Amino acid sequence: MPSRIVCISVPLFPLAARLRSEPELKGEAVVVCEGNGNAARVVAASRDARKAGIRPGLTLPQARALFPKLTAKGRDLESERAAQEALLEAAYSFSPRVEDAGDGIVYFDADGLPGLAQPPGSGNVGAGVSVGEPGAASGRGLASGGRLAPAPSGGVPGSPRNPEREFGQAVILAVEKSGMPARVGIAASKLAARVAGGLPDSPNVVPPGEEARFLSPLPLNRLSPQMETAETLARWGIGSIGDLARLPEGEVASRLGELGRQLHATARGVDLRPLEPRLPPLSLTEGMELDWPLVNLEPFLFLATSALERLASRLDRQGLACTRLELTLKLDPDGHDARAIALPAPTRDVKTLLTLIRLEIEARQPGAPVTGFTFTAHPDKPRRAQLTLFGAPALSPDRVATTIARLASLLGGDRIGSPRTADGHRPDRHASSGFTPPAPPEVARPARGGRGLLAVRVLRPPVPLEVVTEEARSRLRLVSLRSAGNGDGPPHLEIQGTVRVTAGPWSLEEGWWSEAPASRDYWDVELSDGGLYRLYRERGAGGWYADGVYD
Secondary structure, X not given: OOOOEEEEEOOOHHHHHHHHHOHHHOOOOEEEEEOOHHHXXXXXXXXXXXXXXXXXXXXXXXXXXXXXXXXXXXXXXXXXXXXXXXXXXXXXXXXXXXXXXXXXXXXXXXXXXXXXXXXXXXXXXXXXXXXXXXXXXXXXXXXXXXXXXXXXXXXXXXXXXXXXXXXHHHHHHHHHOOOOOOEEEEEOOHHHHHHHHOOOOOOEXXXXXXXXXXXXXXXXXXXXXXXXXXXXXXXXXXXXXXXXXXXXXXXXXXXXXXHHHHHHHHHOXXXXXXXXXXXXXXXXXXEEEEEEEEOOHHHHHHHHHHHHHHHHHHHHHOOOEEEEEEEEEEEOOOEEEEEEEEEEEEEOOHHHHHHHHHHHHHHOOOOOOEEEEEEEEEEEOOOOOOOOOOOOOOOOHHHHHHHHHHHHHHHOXXXXXXXXXXXXXXXXXXXXXXXXXXXXXXXXXXXXXXXXXXXXXXXXXXXXXXEEEEOOOOEEEEEEOHHHOOOOOXXXXXXXXXXXXXXXXXXXXXXXXXXOOEEEEEEEEEEOOOOEEEEEEEOOOOOEEXXXXXO
């Protein structure tokens, strides 16, 4: 069982998740409501709204009566899910053992991390501390446009260094980079760490072995959210966690059963349930639910840009890039439209991803108003490219991906690809496959020495020739029909002369079972003017063609 547990909690999590998705709301009096119409109740409120007297539980009409210019937003489950994933990613940057408690709370195992061992009594939270509500941290919290700044680690001049408090400050900074405020508590039990995180001047540390003394003055509602159990303990005259911890464990278990035994152990600062690690997800998601349906593309792209920026930022912090992007549209009233975009190269460039989304939607319209969306990025490591010192810069994979997407939208996805060699004897035989450029080699390969071979400049399409027999068929004269003015090719190309040396023939038969079989005889010929060409003769039609020029 871990000896040190770190609890990360985001105050007013529904509001923090909403402001993370819509940062333009910072600086305004904002409330997040749950429910419909006049029955909607406030779940979380910003600092300006709280100063006006707005508290959770008020109905929306009551809140507007206190502050008429109030900005009300519904609870966005997609934004909260993405914010929770970002919070987990911040915890994974410190420890592989992370537990997802939901609603803006994450635990992770800090046992064994360097620099966290402290002697008892060296922390900044001790027994008998006055505990307030989690949302009232001496003016800190989710203010309008503000951020939760970490407290100084040194304390008064000359005070001893506190490694655990410094570690907690590093955790807070990691969460703030994801766009949310955070509070951190460090203790040996989950409850003690969670309560310590809600105290002023976060981060707060409960010294090892002091969990029971730290929890003792707290009210029972911090321990048991179940109303029936709290009422039973109140009838026994128990008003604090310390009163419950001082009772005999057997007596509590005999009257309240297994639940009573668990509550008694928690009151003593002992976690009966170990930390439940959560495996990191294989994909990253960002999205939001819209306040009103969208029917035009431009407003949707405006909101999608912010979501893609958050997604790219999360990928960048993990050193990853997106290799496949999935878009799920929630349609009015109850429809869904899911589509996927495969990228030729991993990228986290927002402009590239936004262009691909635009082209995808323009090619296939959703067909109904959009009420929400979710982006899912399947990550991969970015492709490394060799930079040139003096030559032209290499082509950016992002620009290649955008160009291919534009071509696919104009011509169709089945007509875009890369040429590949095919198994066959015909020189111009090829196939097409998806554009997947090979990765650069891990080490520099030595240059291969030349073997004195001639390079063939292939002529496509082949140049038709006229063969003239001279001197009783002992010599051949070649005349290019293309240069004779038939308009089939460039006029500057001219193949004309008397054949001096020949090599061949090399016979080729391929595809005899298909509609267009190839039956040819190939020759290499040298003309009197010194030109060296590769020719072939079609056996069926009897025509001659120049297939290539040796350079």
